[in-house]
C-alpha cells in the first residue's frame with residue numbers, strides 16, 4: 325500500500341468490507357512507528373509531530389477527512405473505532421519518545437559541562453611587584469620610620485610649579501637640562517589649553533611647592549613618582565624615569581640634620597659599611613647645594629676590582645655619585661608664604677632607577693621598561 329493512502333477515499337482504495345479497515349490502520353501505524361523511531365532530536369521530533377498530527381494537513385486530519393467523513397454507512401463505525409485506537413496508540417508512543425529525547429539532551433549537556441576533578445587544572449603564573457615598586461616601598465619604609473610621610477603630585481604640571489616657584493625663571497640656563505614634553509589638553513570647560521602652559525614634570529620637586537602651599541611647617545615628606553625629560557634612551561637614560569623627592573622644613577633644621585638624615589638613609593639602604601660624602605653643587609632651589617656620593621658598592625670603595633684591575637663601576641674613583649640635594653633656598657619660601665627668616669630646611673631628589681640599578685647590579689635602565697619576564701622573574 326502506498327505511503328499516501330490517507331489522501332484517497334476508502335472507495336478509491338477499494339475498501340468495501342469492514343474487515344478491510346483494521347489492516348489499513350495497522351499499515352498506517354507501522355509507517356508512523358518507523359517515522360517515530362527515526363525522530364531522535366527535538367527538531368526531527370517536531371517534524372514528525374507536524375506530519376502526523378498537524379491540525380490542517382497532518383495524516384490524522386486527512387484520514388478523518390478522506391476516510392471517515394465520506395465513508396459509507398456500513399463502514400463508518402469500524403473506521404471511527406480504528407481511527408480512535410490509532411490516535412491513542414500513536415499519541416502514547418509519541419509521548420514516550422518525547423520524554424526519551426528530552427532526557428537524552430539533558431544527559432548530553434551535563435556530560436559536556438561536567439568538571440573533571442582529577443585533571444591537574446590550569447596553573448596561571450602569579451605576577452609580582454615590579455622591582456621599581458619594590459624599591460619605592462623599601463625607600464618609603466626607611467623614611468617613614470624616621471617621621472616622614474609620603475605624598476604624591478601630578479605628572480602633568482604647569483611651568484610655574486615645575487620651574488618658576490622653584491626659583492627657575494624663564495630663560496634660566498638650567499631649563500636646558502630639563503627640556504621636556506609640553507602637552508596641550510582640553511581643560512574642564514572643554515577648551516584647549518594654550519601652548520606651553522602644561523608639561524610633563526621634569527622632576528618631583530614641584531611637589532615641594534604644592535606641599536608647602538597646602539600645609540604649614542613643620543614639613544617632612546617624601547614624594548615618589550614618575551618624571552620625564554627629553555632624553556634619548558640608552559643604558560643610563562630614559563625619557564621617563566622615577567624619582568623620590570624629600571623635603572624637611574622646620575624652625576631649627578641645620579645642615580647637620582640634613583647630612584645625618586641622608587647618611588642614615590644611605591646606610592639603611594646599601595648597608596652599614598658604606599661611606600658617604602658630599603661635594604658642592606648647584607640647584608636654583610637649594611643653597612648651598614650638594615651632590616651626595618656613596619663609596620663604591622662594587623669594589624668596597626677601594627677603586628680596584630677583585631682581579632686587581634680598576635673597578636669598572638666607579639672607574640677607580642672609589643665613589644659613586646648618588647643624588648642632588650641641599651638646604652632649601654630662602655627664595656623658594658617666598659613663593660609659598662613661608663617666613664624665610666624663621667624657617668630652614670633641606671631637600672633632596674634621588675633617581676630611583678639609579679638607586680635600584682646600583683643595589684641590584686643592573687647595568688641597563690631599559691631593562692626596567694622592557695618588561696621581559698626573564699628579567700622580572702629575578703625579582704619575585
Ligand code: PHE
Pocket residue numbers: 526527528529569607610648649650671672673674
Ligand atoms: N630636582 C633635582 C633634579 O631632578 C634634584 C634635587 C631635588 C636637588 C631637591 C636638590 C633638592 O635634578
